[in-house]
Amino acid sequence: MQEHFHFTIDQAKIQKQYAAILFFVSEQLPCIQMYLQRRNCHLLKQEDEAIIAIHILGKLLGFTSERAWYRFVIGNLFTKEMFPERSRYNRRCRSLRWAIKWIRHQLAKRGQHHAYAVVDSLPIELCHHARMYRVKRFQGIADIGYCASKKMAYYGFKLHLQITDQALPMGYVLTEASCHDRTVAETVMAQLPHPYTLGDKGYVSQALQKKLYDEYKIAFWTPARKNQRVAQSKEWKQWMKQKRKIVETAFSVLVDSFRITEIRANSVSGFETALDGILLAYSLVVLGLVER
DSSP, X not given: OGGGHHHHSOHHHHHHHHHHHHHHXXXXXXXXXXXXXXXXXGGOSSOHHHHHHHHHHHHHTTOOOHXXXXXXXXXXXXXXXXXXXXXXXXXXXXXXXXXXXXHHHHHHGGGGGSSOEEEEEEEEEOSOGGGTTTOOTTBTTBEEEEETTTTXXXXXXEEEEEEEXXXXXXXXXXXXXXXXXXXXXXXXXXXSOOSEEEOOGGGOOHHHHHHHHHHHOOEEEOOOOTTSOOOOOHHHHHHHHHHTHHHHHHHHHHHHTSOGGGOOOOSHHHHHXXXXXXXXXXXXXXXXXXXX
């Protein structure tokens, strides 16, 4: 019940979360010079730090509707005279998406000091199964793919994400639903190479493992398929299965709490802004910089 959050959530907690996010963003933005190259900055009702902090807070609270989130902000955090108009706020969020992406990338660098990383993919469905052959949303960009875990076809995207053993998101790539995991594995892991990375059976490829080690010094471990002539002990398979559980837990949190599969944006820039905002909000929670 997103429209009723202002009745159920403690106002003091929201203010504390907003203050923590604003403080963190204010420390990061001075490192980016591009956001200063804009005319009439003195006429802005709110600085870029506040716009980014508000955007991240909305993703932290699980809002999927921009209209509902704007009404919440006007009713609980700012007055209507002190905050930009709704369409203007949304345009500023999209124009600041590169700053949001840069901040998230800086946080993701901390994951290189963690013990290991896990790479996996998450299906992002854009419409109901019954409408996937006549949907027009993101036509020409998204397509129909198959989700092995749910054993069903779907229309939408596929999020390929690398997560550390402490559930910190690192590199990611968003592709059409039909893209195979092995196709973009190198692109995902090369963004922030981790020396020890685990994958599932969808990433099995000796050529890929050799290339990752030769070019990026990444030891990429995957379980063997039944038809492979590779001897793997039962203890090794159990160890791999246990270590990979972190990515399933992270995906569950991203879907249930941050609603990463319910992004309503109909433009590429809007979808990218929402996705980076969700991953940044989740990273802040994982690192303990913001309370959930």
